[in-house]
Amino acid sequence: MTVPGDRTRRPFVMEEAAAILARTPPTLGALLRGLPDPWIHGHEGGDTWSPFDIVGHLIHGERTDWMSRVRILLEHGDSRPFDAFDRLAQFEESRGRSLDSLLDEFAALRSDNLEALAALRLSDADLERRGRHPSLGIVTLGQLLSTWVAHDLDHLMQIARVLGTQYSDEVGPWRAYLRIISGTQG
Amino acid sequence: MTVPGDRTRRPFVMEEAAAILARTPPTLGALLRGLPDPWIHGHEGGDTWSPFDIVGHLIHGERTDWMSRVRILLEHGDSRPFDAFDRLAQFEESRGRSLDSLLDEFAALRSDNLEALAALRLSDADLERRGRHPSLGIVTLGQLLSTWVAHDLDHLMQIARVLGTQYSDEVGPWRAYLRIISGTQG
Numbered sequence: 001m002t003v004p005g006d007r008t009r010r011p012f013v014m015e016e017a018a019a020i021l022a023r024t025p026p027t028l029g030a031l032l033r034g035l036p037d038p039w040i041h042g043h044e045g046g047d048t049w050s051p052f053d054i055v056g057h058l059i060h061g062e063r064t065d066w067m068s069r070v071r072i073l074l075e076h077g078d079s080r081p082f083d084a085f086d087r088l089a090q091f092e093e094s095r096g097r098s099l100d101s102l103l104d105e106f107a108a109l110r111s112d113n114l115e116a117l118a119a120l121r122l123s124d125a126d127l128e129r130r131g132r133h134p135s136l137g138i139v140t141l142g143q144l145l146s147t148w149v150a151h152d153l154d155h156l157m158q159i160a161r162v163l164g165t166q167y168s169d170e171v172g173p174w175r176a177y178l179r180i181i182s183g184t185q186g
Numbered sequence: 187m188t189v190p191g192d193r194t195r196r197p198f199v200m201e202e203a204a205a206i207l208a209r210t211p212p213t214l215g216a217l218l219r220g221l222p223d224p225w226i227h228g229h230e231g232g233d234t235w236s237p238f239d240i241v242g243h244l245i246h247g248e249r250t251d252w253m254s255r256v257r258i259l260l261e262h263g264d265s266r267p268f269d270a271f272d273r274l275a276q277f278e279e280s281r282g283r284s285l286d287s288l289l290d291e292f293a294a295l296r297s298d299n300l301e302a303l304a305a306l307r308l309s310d311a312d313l314e315r316r317g318r319h320p321s322l323g324i325v326t327l328g329q330l331l332s333t334w335v336a337h338d339l340d341h342l343m344q345i346a347r348v349l350g351t352q353y354s355d356e357v358g359p360w361r362a363y364l365r366i367i368s369g370t371q372g
């Protein structure tokens with residue numbers, strides 16, 4: 001519930017969501033294009049993802065997840081669950097690609113998807129329409145579109161963190177002040 | 187200590203650090219320019235900062251913190267502590283400004299500072315030179331420059347988080363999957 005004047009919550013507004021979704025490809029381009037390879041392929045250890053992996057994941061979402069879920073919801077309501085999303089598809093699909101080509105592809109797919117979304121001319125009432133998530137159960141179209149936006153920002157946050165933690169040792173005593181390295185939320 | 191082939195740590199390399207520092211203004215521009223005001227001024231409650239506040243903080247760092255500390259260190263070594271940094275200066279200095287004018291100012295200051303940094307023609311040996319932080323004590327020039335980079339990425343992470351958490355309620359059941367909202371590191 002959004003309280004007027006509450007600066008911590010924003011209600012879903014289609015034009016605002018589209019404005020944020022449109023900004024993700026140029027933001028990632030400005031941050032990542034031309035960075036030396038060790039930064040593009042750095043990660044947080046173990047099975048964690050690099051910026052390169054994350055861009056591939058965003059591409060896979062544009063291809064198979066967000067707009068296809070919108071269409072399933074509009075066509076079938078909650079009678080047919082969405083297809084499950086493969087969170088690891090990018091490891092195959094991005095193999096041998098350059099980061100620039102992934103960023104180009106992400107930008108093109110996002111632009112097409114935003115055009116397709118606008119063409120649906122969804123009303124405020126449509127945002128209440130219900131679909132079925134394979135694990136989460138009943139969800140609304142507004143929740144799906146809000147999640148698309150938050151998911152972008154989640155991965156932007158992750159990329160910033162993956163890059164920043166590369167200097168965990170190099171910053172020396174300053175690590176105590178840098179939340180990106182100390183891992184404290186704040 | 188950086189182990190060759192370790193994807194979680196990167197040693198400080200001046201050209202790489204400068205490449206990342208140069209990317210922060212266009213990245214923030216791509217993300218924030220033209221976003222509706224409630225997004226620019228949204229925060230995480232209490233005394234937490236909005237994207238607008240954070241850009242002001244980055245400007246203050248360009249004006250008074252990073253390069254002036256570099257100069258104090260090179261001139262005085264560890265005999266003179268750095269000036270303390272005012273973490274709240276932006277609340278006065280940004281008052282009444284537009285986000286676009288703050289972003290323009292940040293970009294111009296960063297560009298000047300990177301030019302001044304390059305003009306110092308610092309060697310690898312210089313990176314070991316010591317200075318004195320007013321609270322942390324002895325630090326090296328390499329640690330100071332690494333911190334400049336990690337500090338940028340820390341605040342980029344923070345801006346992504348502040349934006350993403352605006353939809354904490356709107357995403358409905360998906361909040362369990364979104365680390366930006368659930369607050370789990372991962």
